C-alpha cells in the first residue's frame with residue numbers, strides 16, 4: 001500500500017493547525033461490509049475540497065480514524081511531552097483502542113460527510129464570521145455615536161485570543177485612545193465573550209525553543225496588559241456570554257462591566273498550571289476581598305453573572321433577551337457626556353494606581369514566564385489540544 005501526506009494550510013497558521021491529512025492510494029479489495037473502499041477514497045478526496053477549516057478536533061479524529069482504518073491499532077512509540085503535535089495525533093489514534101478497521105473506515109466516511117454538510121451550512125448561516133473587517137483579521141471595530149466598539153471576532157473559536165488578536169487589540173486600543181469617540185467598548189461576537197488565551201499559542205515553538213517562546217510570550221503579555229492600564233478614556237466591557245482566563249482578569253482594569261445573565265466568569269489558572277495575570281493578583285483582592293479572589297484565581301471557582309456582580313467585578317447584570325438593547329441605550333447616553341470631563345475624571349480615579357499596576361503586571365508576567373515552562377502547564381495544554389480535557 002502506497003501513501004502520501006498532504007497538508008492543509010490554514011489562515012491563522014499555528015503548528016497544530018497544520019496537521020497532515022493522510023491521502024492514500026489503497027489497493028485493498030472492496031468489501032460489501034459497511035463503507036466500501038470507494039466510499040473511503042471518495043471521503044479522502046472530499047476532505048481535500050473542504051473550503052473551511054474543520055478545526056483541530058475534527059482533524060485529529062480524521063487522522064486517527066484514517067490510521068486505524070489503514071494500519072489498525074496504534075503501534076507507534078508515544079512521543080515526548082514537548083512534541084505537542086505528534087503527541088496529540090498519537091493520543092487521538094491510541095484512543096481508538098482495538099476498533100476494527102472496517103468500523104474506523106465507516107466512521108471516517110461518516111465524519112467527512114457530516115463535516116462537509118455542517119461546514120457548508122454554517123458558512124450559509126453566518127456569512128462574514130471570522131472574515132476580515134475594517135482592516136482587522138480577528139476583530140470588528142466600529143465607531144459611531146461617540147462610541148468605539150471593539151468586538152472580538154473569532155466566534156468559531158469562542159473568541160480565544162491568538163497572537164494576532166493580542167496585537168490587533170493593542171492596535172485598536174491605541175487608535176481608540178486618539179479617535180474622537182467619548183467611550184470605548186469591548187465585547188464578543190457569538191455565544192462567548194472570550195475563552196481566554198488561545199491554547200494553540202503554545203504550539204509553534206521557535207528555533208530558540210520553549211524558553212524563547214515563554215520569554216516572547218511574557219513580553220507580549222506585559223505590553224498587552226499595559227495598554228489597558230494606560231487607556232485614557234472610559235473603557236466598558238459588554239460581557240455577552242461566558243468569559244475565561246485573561247478575558248476575566250482584565251475586567252479589573254475596566255471602568256464598567258455590563259454582563260448578560262448568560263455570562264460566567266472563570267479563571268482556572270491552577271487547572272492549567274498557570275498563575276493570574278491582567279493585574280488580577282492586585283485588583284481582584286481589592287474588588288472582592290482576598291478570600292473571594294483566592295477562590296477564583298487559585299481554586300478556579302466559576303462565578304455566575306449574579307455572583308460576579310455581588311462581588312463587585314460586574315457593574316450590572318441584564319437579562320440576555322434585552323442585554324444588547326438596554327446596554328446600548330445606556331452607553332449612547334454616556335457617550336453624549338462631555339468627553340474631556342469624563343477623561344479627566346477617569347484619570348483622577350485611576351492615575352495614582354498606574355505605577356503600582358505596571359509593577360504588578362511586570363511581576364505577573366515574569367512569574368507566568370516560568371509557569372509556561374512547567375510540566376503542569378505543558379500537560380494541561382496537551383490535554384486540551386488532544387481533547388482529553390475541557391473546562
Ligand SMILES: CCCCCCCCCCC/C=C/C(=O)SCCNC(=O)CCNC(=O)[C@H](O)C(C)(C)COP(=O)(O)OP(=O)(O)OC[C@H]1O[C@@H](n2cnc3c(N)ncnc32)[C@H](O)[C@@H]1OP(=O)(O)O
Pocket residue numbers: 054055056057058156157158160161163195196197198199200201202213214216217218220221244245246247268269272274277372384389390391
Ligand atoms: C509560551 C506561550 C506564549 C503565548 C502568548 C502569550 C499569551 C499570553 C497568555 C496570557 C495568559 C492567559 C491565560 C488564560 O486565558 S487561561 C484560559 C485559557 N482558556 C481555556 O483553557 C479554555 C479552553 N477551552 C475550553 O475549555 C472549551 O473550548 C470551552 C469550555 C471554552 C468551550 O467548550 P465548548 O464545548 O462549548 O466548545 P469547543 O470546545 O468545541 O470550542 C469550539 C472551538 O473553539 C476552540 N477553542 C475554544 N477555546 C479555545 C482556547 N482557549 N484555545 C484554543 N482553542 C479554543 C476549540 O478548540 C474548538 O475548536 P475546533 O472546532 O477547531 O475543535
